[in-house]
Amino acid sequence: MSDPQKIRFGILGCAEIARKLSRAITLSPLATLYAIGSRSLQKATLFASSNNFPPSAKIYGSYEDVLNDPNVDAVYVPLPTSLHVKWAVLAAEKKKHVLLEKPVALNVGEFDVILDACEKNGVQLMDSTMWMHHPRATKMREFLSDAHKFGELKSMHTVFTFGADPDFLENDIRVKPDLDALGVLGDTGWYCVRSILWAADFSLPKSVIALPGTIFNKAGVIMSCGAALQWEDGKIATFHCSFLANLTMSITASGTKGSLHISDFVVPFEEKQASFSTATESGFTELVTGWAPVPSQHTVMTDLPQEALMVTEFSRLVKSIKNDGAVAEKKWPTLSRKTQYVLDAVKTSIDKGGESVILN
Amino acid sequence: MSDPQKIRFGILGCAEIARKLSRAITLSPLATLYAIGSRSLQKATLFASSNNFPPSAKIYGSYEDVLNDPNVDAVYVPLPTSLHVKWAVLAAEKKKHVLLEKPVALNVGEFDVILDACEKNGVQLMDSTMWMHHPRATKMREFLSDAHKFGELKSMHTVFTFGADPDFLENDIRVKPDLDALGVLGDTGWYCVRSILWAADFSLPKSVIALPGTIFNKAGVIMSCGAALQWEDGKIATFHCSFLANLTMSITASGTKGSLHISDFVVPFEEKQASFSTATESGFTELVTGWAPVPSQHTVMTDLPQEALMVTEFSRLVKSIKNDGAVAEKKWPTLSRKTQYVLDAVKTSIDKGGESVILN
Numbered sequence: 080m081s082d083p084q085k086i087r088f089g090i091l092g093c094a095e096i097a098r099k100l101s102r103a104i105t106l107s108p109l110a111t112l113y114a115i116g117s118r119s120l121q122k123a124t125l126f127a128s129s130n131n132f133p134p135s136a137k138i139y140g141s142y143e144d145v146l147n148d149p150n151v152d153a154v155y156v157p158l159p160t161s162l163h164v165k166w167a168v169l170a171a172e173k174k175k176h177v178l179l180e181k182p183v184a185l186n187v188g189e190f191d192v193i194l195d196a197c198e199k200n201g202v203q204l205m206d207s208t209m210w211m212h213h214p215r216a217t218k219m220r221e222f223l224s225d226a227h228k229f230g231e232l233k234s235m236h237t238v239f240t241f242g243a244d245p246d247f248l249e250n251d252i253r254v255k256p257d258l259d260a261l262g263v264l265g266d267t268g269w270y271c272v273r274s275i276l277w278a279a280d281f282s283l284p285k286s287v288i289a290l291p292g293t294i295f296n297k298a299g300v301i302m303s304c305g306a307a308l309q310w311e312d313g314k315i316a317t318f319h320c321s322f323l324a325n326l327t328m329s330i331t332a333s334g335t336k337g338s339l340h341i342s343d344f345v346v347p348f349e350e351k352q353a354s355f356s357t358a359t360e361s362g363f364t365e366l367v368t369g370w371a372p373v374p375s376q377h378t379v380m381t382d383l384p385q386e387a388l389m390v391t392e393f394s395r396l397v398k399s400i401k402n403d404g405a406v407a408e409k410k411w412p413t414l415s416r417k418t419q420y421v422l423d424a425v426k427t428s429i430d431k432g433g434e435s436v437i438l439n
Numbered sequence: 440m441s442d443p444q445k446i447r448f449g450i451l452g453c454a455e456i457a458r459k460l461s462r463a464i465t466l467s468p469l470a471t472l473y474a475i476g477s478r479s480l481q482k483a484t485l486f487a488s489s490n491n492f493p494p495s496a497k498i499y500g501s502y503e504d505v506l507n508d509p510n511v512d513a514v515y516v517p518l519p520t521s522l523h524v525k526w527a528v529l530a531a532e533k534k535k536h537v538l539l540e541k542p543v544a545l546n547v548g549e550f551d552v553i554l555d556a557c558e559k560n561g562v563q564l565m566d567s568t569m570w571m572h573h574p575r576a577t578k579m580r581e582f583l584s585d586a587h588k589f590g591e592l593k594s595m596h597t598v599f600t601f602g603a604d605p606d607f608l609e610n611d612i613r614v615k616p617d618l619d620a621l622g623v624l625g626d627t628g629w630y631c632v633r634s635i636l637w638a639a640d641f642s643l644p645k646s647v648i649a650l651p652g653t654i655f656n657k658a659g660v661i662m663s664c665g666a667a668l669q670w671e672d673g674k675i676a677t678f679h680c681s682f683l684a685n686l687t688m689s690i691t692a693s694g695t696k697g698s699l700h701i702s703d704f705v706v707p708f709e710e711k712q713a714s715f716s717t718a719t720e721s722g723f724t725e726l727v728t729g730w731a732p733v734p735s736q737h738t739v740m741t742d743l744p745q746e747a748l749m750v751t752e753f754s755r756l757v758k759s760i761k762n763d764g765a766v767a768e769k770k771w772p773t774l775s776r777k778t779q780y781v782l783d784a785v786k787t788s789i790d791k792g793g794e795s796v797i798l799n
Contacts, residue, residue, distance in 0.1 A: 096727075098726055099726045099727055099728065102726060229685075230685070233600070233663070233681065233683055233684035234598070234600065234663075234665075234679050234681060234684055236596045236598065236677070236679065236691075238594070238596065238691055238693065240593070240594065240693050241721075242695060242696070242720070242721075286651060288650075288651060288793075290648075290667045290675065290677065291646060291648060291667055291669040291675065291795065292667075292669045292673060292674075292675035294673060303593070303594075305594075305667075305675065305677070307650045307651055307652075307665075307667070307677075309651040309652045313652060313654060314652075315650065315651065315652035315665065315679070317596070317650065317665070317667075317677050317679070319594050319596065319675070319677070321593065321594060321693070323593055323695070324593035324594055324693035324694060324695060324698075325589075325590070325693055325694060325695065325696055325697050325698045325718060325719070325720065325721055326698070326718065326721035326722065326723075326730070327691065327693040327698040327700075327718075327721075329691050329700065331596075331598055331687065331689050331691070333598065333600050333681070333684035333685055333687040334684060334685055335602060335683070335684060335685065336602070336685055337685050338684075338685045338686070338687040340689065340702060342700060342716070342734065343730065346723060346727055346728075346729065346730065347729065348729060348730045348733045348734075349729050349730075349733075350728045350729050356702070358685065358686065358687075359685070360602070360685065361601075361602075361685055361686035361687075362686065363686075363706060366458055366459045366462060367456075367459055367706055368459070368706075368710045368744055369706065369707065369708060369709050369710050370686070370703065370706065370708045370709075373708045373709075374702065374708075384728055433648075435651065
């Protein structure tokens, strides 16, 4: 029998990303792999055996069976986005806490249905944006919040592209209108928007415009796009996301006093350590022949990879609810909703040929 | 008497940037400081003595006197942009070769007057975009041109901001509508646009839109702005330039096969060496817990700073004309004109509230 002190996870489906999360659950001191469900019992069995599930793990031939298992505390939902609302709501109704892959839904309206179900049933909801849980994110946030070192955020650009192979572009769920209709915007674009909101301390922009050059596949799903966001206080941000260019994953942010750059914000180059670059009150040498001071590099170590830290934070919240009668932490679903809200605005602007979309 | 093998430079005015160029001329094996002219003879005298002009250097109390000196081969023109057309044309008519500060003019119409005068008088024209002459630019260009290492350019973002102090924001020529009406767009924006065109192999975009959030000073001069550029083949680029945020100077470019990043493209952190980062066919480790391969860092050494290399290249062209009867090299003024042309389109889009401007 698994450790009763650990949060028992059930996983819905055998998505590739669920392999990374299974390892994260195994690595987390607060979580344990308890069940896997797939529409194919054979696939579930193979998944469990090749992803270090304990021999005691339950293997189910349907997602419902996972939700019906009274010993499952929480579920990880890596299903196609179009299925999120159905399965996240069902999970909440079965009193399962929900760790939900991004994008959390196809639009805010759908997400609000999930949110409502989780609130009514007192379960924790968190999206699976792993980089937020890396200690590097905390260090960078400290820098961005420092009035002397960074000052006020003025502009930011973020990029997340990767070069999808022909098989991906033909068959992946993220290119299918009935499965992940937001395409790259919901995938790598999610991370771009999240990082922008994070740097803006989660204040919402007043307006969003899609940039020219959106590329769709034959089925009308977005393969490459970008947007510009503008805040009431004058700060601006741009992002670009694409399945059609080599892996690039960067943030460049400029404040009144400082700058920040990072080249691997979503997945650090290495698992145990991650870096970022900062500069404060940068200037030039006499005659502008060099910089003084030059930017400095910061490296942050971590024993556990960011996805295991995410599972640990989620499990900690679930344990508080389960053991101490705490209420669900609203912070995480609030961030999910804001991210989805801005994604929706970008999508609307794309649909309207780059018209400015005003956010309330 | 100065070395007759060297190109004899006259400098028009005592701008701060002329100090850097004076040193560059001194460092260049092909050039020599020959004359300085200012409306104030006293300022010219002080400038010459504090910038290592040789004792034989001519000190003039007007720009005309420099142009009338038959021994001056070439002039460096760091005057406010609004004066470029007058003095560059006069210089050309006096058969002086022209090294012209950026932005080359207030608009392409004005620049064409300069270009015409230079062509008619057979003198070399080059703008003072120093970073193009650093050997790092050559190495980066090789990478961008490599079909296997970088592939086809898909997207690019470039930023050049610096935090101007209150004195600059009140008094610098770049905030004055009658002197440098393009403001930051003509200043740091020039470098952004040039770098984008450079990466695009100097093909012109089909359309340009200004991004929301342009900031003007009270006199209506641009203090912060950005734009999105789109090419016929689908590639896109964005840039942001500002006087209102900490010094940031980066290029992030993504191609079908590779990526490039640089954080100090206009002025390298150090004078004698400069770096950039590249990645080719980037991917992830098993389970997406890190990158494989990770990007690589490249360092390029240079004996002479980039501004001295620029002076040397300009002088080499001038010597060919002067000594060997060569015709002026069209490459450099062509690049100037394209850069100015795109700047004009950005300015037009700003003036039209972000409307798309179609380029021919």
